[in-house]
Amino acid sequence: MLIGNYQESYRADEALLRTPAVRGWMAALGVLALVFPFVAGDYLLYLANLMGVLCIAALGLNILTGFTGQISLGHAAFMGVGGFGAAYLASRLSAPFWLAVPAGGVMACLAGVVVGVPSLRIKGLYLAIATLAAQVIAEWVFVNWTSATGGIRGLNVPPARLFGLSLDTDFRIYFLVQAVAAAHVWLAANLFRTRWGRAFIAVRDRDIAAELIGVPLFRTKILSFMVSSFYAGMAGGLWAFFVKVVTPENFPLSLSIQLLAMVIVGGLGSIKGTLFGTVFMTLVPEALKLGVEALRGVWPDAQAYLFPMRDVVFGALIVAFLVFEPHGLAEMWNRTKRFFALWPFEK
């Protein structure tokens, strides 16, 4: 709810950042992001890069599942297509990263078309199960198509080179990762204030009415699959240069589920929700690890329980959010903002 916000043209009213306050916050965030790598240690940098890559993938998933309502249990498979695609181009064909990564994105996009084709005939739970099948089949292909993927051993990726500089440390690749992530957030925000973004949401909310209003259902769903898997492919490609080795083990069903969890905990159908969810679901296991280490004096065996505890916490968080806060962190954020908009007065 914006109070006292007065725009003087439609162009101003249609802008992404409509008030000076919002523009100020964005600028501050930008400065923070630029300063961060100079003050943070290696491990924090690694986490920031990890979150950047996962954020792109999660955004893609939110576009398909949160905004268009098509449940996808196979998002990791698209990351794999992008990751292996970029890795292959970089390692076997010596392609530079700025060609390899987008090429990976395009390859994933084409895979998205293939997986999206069933949406012509099936919807809802059945489509979800089809994406699950796609994930299982993709994992098998990654392992068995050894000439393209290197099989179980995978592919090694030379570090990205930018202006003659080799981006082989977390510090150096940070700027690339965050820039690409920010770009993808901007692209997504643009999508949902224009024609096709609206079409996605319409298909999610009332697909039959949407069709009667003139939205071509099949084309819209395929487009959503394409954009979504392009994002996943870009994330996979970036991942390849970030970790510098790509194996089939990197893209299992559990990653698809992790991404879904990020999107749901963050808030389906909300871009800032995706950011919240990615950060939250990445930092919680880290916090758990720190907690277990801190307890080592009191409870020496705690270390052995770390992995299963992560499973329990992960599952419990999903269940808790779905039961108590189904619209996720984004909704909690909005509620807090609304509360403070009029504070100390009440509604």
Added chain:
Amino acid sequence: MGEGPVAAGDDRAILAVERLSLSFGGLAALASVDLRVRAGSITGIIGPNGAGKTSLLNCISGFYRPDHGRVLLDGEDVTRLPADRRAALGIARTFQNVSLFEGMTVLDNVKLGAHARLRSGAVSSMLRLPWAVREELRLREEVEREVFDFLEMEHLRRRTVGSLSYGLQKRVDLARALAMRPRLLLLDEPVAGMNEEETEDMARFILDVQEERGITVVLIEHDMGVVMDLCQRVVALSFGEKIAEGTPDQIQRDPEVVRAYLGEAA
């Protein structure tokens, strides 16, 4: 802006329905219905519940495929066309249960109506390429002028549709249909559930749509006052068959119509 104002004497049939039949299982929803609607007119469709009124609208707009018969838009056979293609050709509709997109604001709901006549692709929109930005801005201006201003809805732009009263939701439904710049507007019970003031507003809007924009209106209604005041022609359905057609006065006095509504005793 659609066809422009059309003279009352224009004899062109913008919509023709020929021998339309539709059944579900063994139940006949529509039995060989014929209908011709003159361009620029307001036609009412009445009948008791289950008469097939919404089924007729669904066949015209493309949600149902009839078993037999044809639907012609301005002479063009659209019977085999999918619903979104018919929308692109100029058939717009509102819904009995409103069917707004709850995840979007009123402004976005209305803009969505223009989907079929926009040209921007997803990539050019995401990259904010100049022609995509121009098209979106132009859309905003058009929608403000032609719809928000016309239906007196400026204050509702950024509201979420879920927070609106039922009457206002129905207005947004109409706004969305108008954003399609249709030739033919199908209204499914546009004043159902409205109080007197809301009904008068809606009736005024419908009249304005026809008079100022020359849009042909076909409406289903139970509110006889509205039907009598607005419609130039009325078609009565019962059990899937057309039982009467004529001016509102004629229909009011037709014995078949009376019987369909009140049963044999009358």
Added chain:
Amino acid sequence: MDLFLQLLASGVVTGGIYALVAVGFVVVYKSTGVINFATGELMMLGAFFAYTAMTAARAPFAVALLLAVAAAAGLGALVERVVLRPLLGQRAISVIMVTIGLSSVFKGIAQMIWSGEYRSFPPIFPRAPLLLGPVVLPSRQAWPFAIALLAILLVGLGFRFTRTGTAMRATADDQQAAFAMGIDIRRVFSLSWSLAAATAAIAGVVVGTIGGISPQLGAIGLRMFPVVILGGLDSIPGALVGGVAIGILENLAGGYLDPLLPGGGVKEVVPFAALVAILMIRPYGLFGTREVERL
């Protein structure tokens, strides 16, 4: 030819176990519309319950099995009450994710209690294999199959001939009508989940006797999807036919194709390729009911 028959027989045996799990899956979907992604983990817990009963409490196998079934049924009811009930009527993705979350919780808890190592049941069945013409079925396959078959039979008879079973079938057919007839819908939901957990537990014990028990046992739950899609998500006869069919398909594919492909894993992927094919040709499976859209 002998190889073919051997593979066929193994396939039928595996299929019988799949059918048992699928029945529980279908029961939940039919009455509550929920796709239960935690089916595999419920199997795993059932196996561990029985294992604990046999090793810690020295119970004989039959008793341990019954205890496991009872414990699983209780767990199923608890899950329904605490987690599924609040989500009644919410969108599909929420319900799917909740069962996925549960499966993660179960797996973690199992690992914390029993650790990740492999356990085996103490010897349970007589050693003699079953001989059917040229086909040899080891006793550790034949007996579990018999148990699975018996369980399916009991469930089927229960549905057909008991009042509770009829109430569950009625609710699955038409919730509102059943409610209007005075059937306690919430109790039916609760029972459906208990039944699903119970059948999963038996299946888990059965699988455990064949291949050992570990928290990873739940991974087999994924195989459910080809089975129930082939048979139809809401059809119990479909679960039987689908289970056996997928079991046979898996074994034949594994037996004939695995040697040809270096990476292997054919057995796991072929059912999913079949799943995709089924979804394109006949999405509601062999016996499922078509869903109708209303405007």
